[in-house]
Every structure is written in structure tokens, then in C-alpha cells.
Amino acid sequence: MAGLTLASPSAEPQRRGYSPWRETWRRYRRHRPAVVSAVLLLLLIAAVVLGPFAWRVSISDMDVVAGLQGPSLAHPFGTDDLGQDILARMIYGGRISLAVGLAAMLVSVFVGTLIGALAGMSRGALGYALMWLTDLFLSLPQLPLLLMLIYLFRDGLKAVFGPEGGIFILIVLVIGGLRWMPVARLVRAQFLSLREKEFVEAARALGASPVRQVVRHILPNALGPVIIAGTIDVAAAIIAESTLSFLGLGFPPDTPTWGRILYDAKDFLDIGPHWALFPGGAIFIAVVAINFIGDGLRDALDARKVI
């Protein structure tokens, strides 16, 4: 069988630890905080995805008499001022917050890297045009822009993707679409420097196409700041989502998300500290986990470092 004979020679170098992906995985496993973080993040995701099956309390059931109670057996995370169960709201909100955070981060990193790389490689009008675009987006006042976007696109997206899906797409695009500029600037700056380095020149001399130069040689060396920016963006996106609902752009006002719960709790900080503690803690854990995963990836991808 042709397939088998082809497969077996490639198995040979793998055993010698030659495949870069294997190597990366091996290095990643060595980074203990990153491994712990990956497990933690998976647990967090499992908790918010599977949580509703284990904790069957409604997110909207109110009991105004039992408002602002601290953690108890009936309400492990306590209740908010309307007497709603914070644990149920955290589980429900976690799905949205994590999904928005990760998706928006991917959008901003992808757009930022693409534009930054193109601007960094181009030596002509394209570079200027892209930097102009970046400057434009940096100077746009976000609030009126958001209001305009809602007004132009909300109903259209709702019609196509349904109310929940439409809003999710809008939020991810808005947050991602307004946060890619620092990534683009960073990537471009790295590219300007890297494209003149000897190893890139060597690749060019060997006849590597510009795409190959970028993907194989420059980009992996420019990833450091990108990963940092990406991991910070997750936190920023989770919090940005909560401010969007105050503009009427986000999910309906009764939909809990971590950022939103934290915002609602801020005025009750001295009365019911538990209310702020749980969403704040959850955001913190998610952020720490994602950042350590980023650190681990960064170290694992850096071939110079010997672990």
C-alpha cells in the first residue's frame, strides 16, 4: 500500500524528535504553569458548559426578600440585590464572557497581524495606506461609532443570525474590530526590523517567496508581542463586553455576563462584597490561565531556548 510506505519513513525522524510541532508540544509540557493553566482553563470551560446540568437554578428567578445574601447552601455564591442566584448567573454569564473574550481576541489578533504584516513588508503605497487606516481607527471616538454601528446593523444581523447569534457576532466584531490597532503597530514595528535581519536575507537569497519569508521566517520571530497583546485582549474584551451593554449594544440588560455582574456589584462593594468577589475572581482566573498558556506557547515556539 502506497500510503503505508509513505507514512513509515516519516515516522522515523519523529522518533528522533525532529518534527517542530512535536518539539513544541514537548517544550510546552515542560512549562509547568502553562500546563496547570491549560487544565484550569479547560475546567473553567467545562464548568460553564456543563454547569447548568448540575446546578439547575434559574438565572432570573427573583426573591426580593432574600436579596444580597452571602454564600449559603441554597446559594453557594450568594444572591444579588434582586435575590437572583449568583452561581447560576456566573455559569450562564461565563459562557458568554469566555466565548466573547476568546473570539474577540482571535479577531483582533488576526486582523492586527494581517494588517501589521502587510504594512511591515510593503515598501510602497500599501504600507502608507494601511498605517493610515490604523491611525484612523486609533483616532475614531468609539462611543459614537458604536452607536452608529448598532443603528446601522443591529436589525440586519438580528434578521440573519437570530437575536442571540446576531448580537454575539456584532459584539465580537465590534470589540475585535476596535482593538486590533496596537497589534498591527507592534507587528509592523517588528517586521520593519526583522525583514532586514541576516536570516531573512538568507531566505530571500535562497529564493523564498515573500509569503514564505513571512510565514516561515519573520512571523514566528515577531510572535512575542502578539501573544502578549492577545492574552491581554481577552481580559479587555471580557470587560469591554460589560460596557457595551450599557450602550444598548450588548446582550439584553437581563443577560448576565461576568463583566456585567462585576459592574452591577460595584455600588454594593461595602454591603455585599461577595457579589463582586466571584465575577472578579473568575475573570482573574481566566486571565491568569490564558496568560500562562500564552507564556508557555511563546517559550515553546522559541527554538533558541533550551528546555
Added chain:
Amino acid sequence: MSQYVLRRLMIAIPSLLGISLVLFIVLALAPGDPFGELATNPNVPPEVQAALRAKFGLDDPIYLRYLHWLAAMAQGDWGFSFVSRMNVDTLILQRLPTTLYVIGSAQLLALAIAIPVGVYAATRPYSIFDQIANTFAFIGFSLPTFFTGILFILIFSVKLDWLPFVYSTDIKATGIPWVLEMIRQAIMPVMVLGLFQAASMTRFVRSAMLDVIRLDYVTTARAKGLGQAKVIVKHVMRNAMIPVVTLIALQMPAVFGGAIVTEQIFRIPGIGSLLISSILANDTPVVMAVTFVFACLVVLFNLIADVLYGWLDPRISFR
């Protein structure tokens, strides 16, 4: 190089014009109007609101409004606030000193923390110091300023009663007491904002340093017997500075733009709070002026960063 700078400045003019056009269109298309507050007042008939709109030209076509704005701007007229009925430049100038003082100090604090901590943490990756620095950074950017601001107020103003939390532009003192009071009331906002900025900046500095610190030439420098401090400062930092310079160039215009949330919490009459209240009131001339100055600064600092790249890494060529 000077030719390059000159050319970039020439390009800046049409690109700023383009930016101003887009800004204007966004502001004009965004819903809302400056006289919304009148709407629920039964004493003010709706015709009054409509007459005001017409009087201020809000019902004119967008291109006409833009051309008016552009023509006035070209003559140095920044426009006239619908809400305050005074000149926009007076409004902005009134707020500039406070913004520069508070937001500027916060940025300086952020840099003063981020660069040494980031550099030191990178020289000892995964040491205790690095771990602690990282943890603080994570706390820093996972807690939004609206939250830390209130936390600070509860601790330092309400519980301990050490610091005032309403920023006053009008301190009744002169000389040393005035200076002390100015410092005292700026402590909390500067800390809240500075620490938030420092958190992410530390991470960037650390990462940029780590990228460079393992390169061969650093090992060579060490092998030549150069001292650790000299290696770090002369060889590593200069090469690691490219992302850091980019970030600082991104942050500097923000000093002018202000920090909306922090200004709101501590009642700092800065440009950020002017901007947000003008946006909410749809006071287009003010929003336009603030964002346009901001855009000019963004373009300018982008250029400065590019020039600095050339100095940091002479191989970078600009044509």
C-alpha cells in the same frame, strides 16, 4: 532621514483630511441630538427643540456641515459648543492643564514601573520576583478601573479618611500647601490609572526583553566579559525597545485624550470627561475638535516612533 520626515509630513495633511471626513460622518450618522434633555420637560414644547436643531444647522446635509466645519477650521475657528454656547477652544484649553497633570503623571508612573520591573523580570525568568511581578500584572489588567477606583475610594477615603476623592480645580491655598494638596488629591487617580497601564506594559517589556536576551550577540557580549548591567542596558534593552517604543507612541496621544472612566470616578475635569459628556449630549463641534486633535497626535507619534525605529535599529531603512 530629514527628507523622509518631510515627505511623511506632506502625506500627513491629506491623510488627516481623510480622517476628519470619516470622523465627521461617524458623528453625523450616530443617532441622538444635543437637545434630548429638553424632551421630557413638559415646559418645553417639541417645536422649540426642532427650532434649535434647525438654528444650529443640524438638519443640513452632512457634506454641507462638513464643509462649514472645514472652512472654519482652516481659519482657526474651532467651532462653537451647542451645549455650553461658548467657543470650543476655550473649553478644551480650560481642561488641558488638569488632563496633562493627572493623566501625564499616570503615564509616567506606568513607565517608571513597567520598564525596570519588566527588564528585571526578564533577566530572571520564572524567579520569585518574576512570578510576583506577573501575578500583580494579571490582577492589574483583569480588574477594570471602574472597580479599582471604587475600591481605592472605599479604602483610602471612606475607611481611612486619608485622601479626598472629589478632585478640585480650585484649591484655596498658595505656595507649598497648594502643591501638597494638588499632590494629595491626585494620588488615587494616578495610582488607579498608572497601575492599570503599568500592568500590561510590564508584560510587553518583559516579553520584548526575553526575545532579545537569548540572542547570540548577547552571549558574545557576556563572553567578552562585559558586566551584566552593561550587557542589559547597552545590548539588550536598545534592541528590545522597538515594541516598547511602539507602545509608548500609542499611549502618548491618550494623555491628551484623557481617561474617561477614571476621570468620571474622581470627578477630574479633564478632556476625557469633556469628551464623554459631549458625546452623550451630541455636542458635535466639541467631539469633533477633541477627536481631531487626538488624530493629529496619533499621526505625529506614529511618525516619531518610525524615526526612533531607525535610530534603535539602523538597519531599518525608510525610503
Added chain:
Amino acid sequence: MFDKDLRTMIDDVKDGRMNRRAFVQRMIAVGLTAPMANQILAIGGVAMAQSPNPYKPTKRGGGGPLKLLWWQGATLLNPHFATGTKDQDGSRIFYEPLASWDADGHLNPILAAEIPSIQNGGLSADAKSVTWKLKPGVKWHDGKPVTADDLVFNWEYATDPATAAVSSGTYADMTVEKVNDLTIRITFKQPTPFWANAFVGAYGCIIPKHLFAEYKGGKSREAPNNLKPVGTGPYKFVEFKPGDLIRGEINPDYHMANRPHFDTIEMKGGGDAVSAARAVIQTGEYDFAWNIQVEDEVLLRLEKGGKGKTLYAVGGDIEFIALNFTDPNTEVDGERSSMKTKHPILSDARVRKALALLVDRESVKKVIYGRAGRTTSNYLNGPEEFVSKNTKWEFSIEKASALLDEAGWKIGGDGIREKDGKKLKLLYQTSINGPRQKTQAIVKQACQKAGIDVELKSVVASVFFSSDVANPDTYAKFYADIEMFQIPMTQPDPALHMRRYHSREVATKDNKWQGRNFPRWVNKDFDAAVDAADTETDPIKRADLYVKSNDLMWQDTVVIPVMHRAAVEACTNSLRPALSGWANQTDNLQDWYREA
């Protein structure tokens, strides 16, 4: 009792056969409150007893600084341009009207020598003219005397369309003429039973002719004194930073004895309501904070510290849910919610009644408004003689469900009612504001229990309350099934308040949605009652007409009143502010003092 006996009694008081006190006591005996009795007397043609605010200081000044905290800072200081109450409050420090409303809804003379009445010849029997007399010897802050010319000028200034004054509506449909140096006469085009609008209250503040005469009309924005007020008020202007700070100092020539009490005044703007309450109640950095719309639970907690307290001023502000009588989802001739359509669900009175049964006002009061709210079934909540006793609210999911069953809406498989294959689903919109979102959540939960699926929508206030024609999210367009907001009552008279629901006020594309009847409700009886009340000079008949129109709205469930709201202020323990639910907070600033 009423009509005939009351009329005889009023006549008795007029002729001196019965004294005021006896009249008021009789009225209290039949269940009315003192202010209401006074009001009845006033409109019945008896000079109103002044109820001056208690004022203890025996000399001018000496009270130290007064520090006020407004979480929205004043952006301009010309009362004729004041867009929001923040601007009115700021300019009121320096400018004064002829009279302002006190806590009981009575007129309190400020620049006027006395309140016009039929007795003193100030009011005409046909309600077509008012004569005001100025207090003699009042001087502007620059020393020039205040005269009738200034009053006439203010009317000219405000009504000149080129001035673009916000107060133009206050001075419309009347002419103002000078009788002598200290007297003016206002002549109305129509009989106007409520005559105390021009020159009274926030928009009645008077600016000096000698400084603004050159800047009437198109040049109004160039007046240097727009930013440097020269008025007659208790404090003289020192400094103004728009949106941030106003400072003033005592006016040593103030026209009222022993007033003002404070040596300097400072009004700081910006921030949010909760931290404003903290700065007054918890830390005492400031003396007084304005409009503390904060959950009662938070306020109660803050008050435990003991440095300050909250104060409540009751007026007629009503928070309510309006129901759409037209179809928001069908577009006819370029507009949704068109008068040519009928709401597919809400045009059935039983569904509207069911919705009214699903608003749990008690919970809303308990968790959100607390001391700042009163549950009510009326749209019109004051002054008392206009308040209907014929309505009663109820919260009952069972009764609502029964009504919905009766209307043919049957519970479907998913717990949501349906009829003819259509789901019972409503869009509920409001502006973005903490208490409103919580109210939405409470109403939504009750609706869900009754099988109604409610989708919540909240819009930024500046967009929701805007009047730009292209904007689909305004409360006037009402592209939703139900919407909630608050209508303040800025004067103790229901005329403006009730006129909104006249059928000629329906908001449509033709009037660019400037009509104020958002439910698009049409009822001939209501129209007739409101029209009659507009020119009815008999106070008792007039009050009856307004009670009737309120009841008509109730019977038809045009709106669901949620909360009769009071203004909430925070104040340090020693400060004695003079507040009124019928006026802005600074309208009686001259009477404020600090207890030693």
C-alpha cells in the same frame, strides 16, 4: 360633600365669614391635606397664604462656605438657554424669577412684591391677564435697579426666534407690557387658568436688559455675560468652568433681610450619583448632593455612618409604562407604529389589563425606589386636588392569566401563550438607567409566569430621548410594544401633563414625531375633557375634568403607572436646605442655612 358646600365655604372665606384656618381644618376633616385646601382657596380666588420656609439666622452671612455636588455639572449660565435642570440650577444661584414654588406647591414671591390674586387686582376674572408688581429697590449685582423694562425685555428676548431660547415656550402666546416702572401686565391669547408660568420658576429667571439688550436675536451667543452672570440672586458670580465648577460669593446688597446665610458657594459637577452620596453622607467632603437616584438599600447603608442623611421632595413625577395602540412591526407609508394600523396584541383591552396586573409595584418599590417612590395607580399624582381616588392597582398573576385565557391566548408547549399560531411576545424598551433595567427584570419575570415572552431592550438615554428624525430608537417613534420612562411635573398644575394624550398630539411621521401622545391613543371623551379643562376657570370643575381624564386613561390602560417618584437629595446633618418637589433644588436657595 362637595361641590356646593365647598363653594359656599370658599365664599365664606372670601367675605371673611370664615377664617382660613377654619376652612383648612374642615377640609382636613373630610380627608384632604392642608396644601390641597390652600390650593383650592387660591384658585377659588383667595390670596394664597405664604408658607415661608423656616429661616433662623438673624444676620446676613457668617455661615462659611456652602459646597454643593451635582453629578452633572452645569454647562451654561444663561437661564434662557438652560437645556437641563443642571443648567437651571447653576444659573439660579445668580438669577431670580418673580416667584418660585415652595414645598407645598405655593408661590413664594422672590422679586415680586406680592403674588397676584383676584383680591389684590393681580388676576382678572376671565383668566386672560396677570399683573405683577416688582419689589421696589432691588438692584442687579452691578448696582443698576431692576425695573419693569427688564421684565418686558426678557419676554422679547425669549420669544425672538433668532435668540434660539429654550424658554420660548414659557413666554409664547402672550404679550407683556409695562404699566409703570415696577409693574407689568401679561395678556394671554386664551383664558389661562394656570397663569403662573412666565416669570416663575426655572425658566422664569430674569436677565438684565442693560447687559443683554445688544445681544438679542442672532447675536445672543456673543453676549459676554452668558458666562459671567450679573443677576439679583443671593450670591454674586466669581468663577465658572463649564461642566465642572461654579463659584459665587455673598451678595451684600441682597433684597431679603438676613439672607443669604453662607459667605461663599461652590457647585462642583461630574461623577456619578453613588459617589456623590458618599462624599456627602459618608465623608462629609460636601454639604449637599443633588438627585441621588440610587437603590435605597445603598443609601440606608451609607446613612448608618451618621454624617449625613437623605431628603425627599414629593412632586408629581411619574414613572410609567406606555402601551402601543398601533403596530410597531408593520410599515405603512414609511412609518412604523402608524395610525393606520392596530396593534395585533395590545389592541385587545383584556391583554392591556392583564399587563397592568403584572407590574409588581410593591417589589419595585422595595428593591429599587424605597423611600423615593410611592406606588400608584394614577398617571396624575399631584397636586392633591387633581388626584383621582377612583383607581386601584393590583398585582395578580392569576387574574392576569385568567384575562389572557379569556382573550383567547392559550398556553403553548413552551409555556408561552399563543393564539392563531402567533406567540404572545412583547418588546419592552426603555432608556439605560440602573433602576429602569431592574424594573424591566421584575416585570419580565411576572410576565413570564403568566406566559408572556418579553424581550427587553435598553437604549442610551441621549438616543432614546432625542428628536432626530432618522433615529429609530426614540421614545417618540415607539417602535416597540411597550416602553417605560419618566415624565416630570415641573409645576403644580396638570395642564401640560395631561395635554400629551390629546388625539391631536399623536406622534406621527407628518408632525416629525413631535407629538407627545406616544401610545397613539385616541379617545373623544378624553379630548373633550382636556380641552374643557384648558379654559375652565372654575377651579373645582377644572380639577374634576382632570380627574376624569386620568380615570379615562386608567380604564383604557393607556399607560401603566409604576412609581410616583420623589426627588432624592443627600445632605449633611447640619444643613437646612429649602426644597420642593415642584421646583428645582436651588429654587429657594436664599432660604438655606446651617444649624449651628
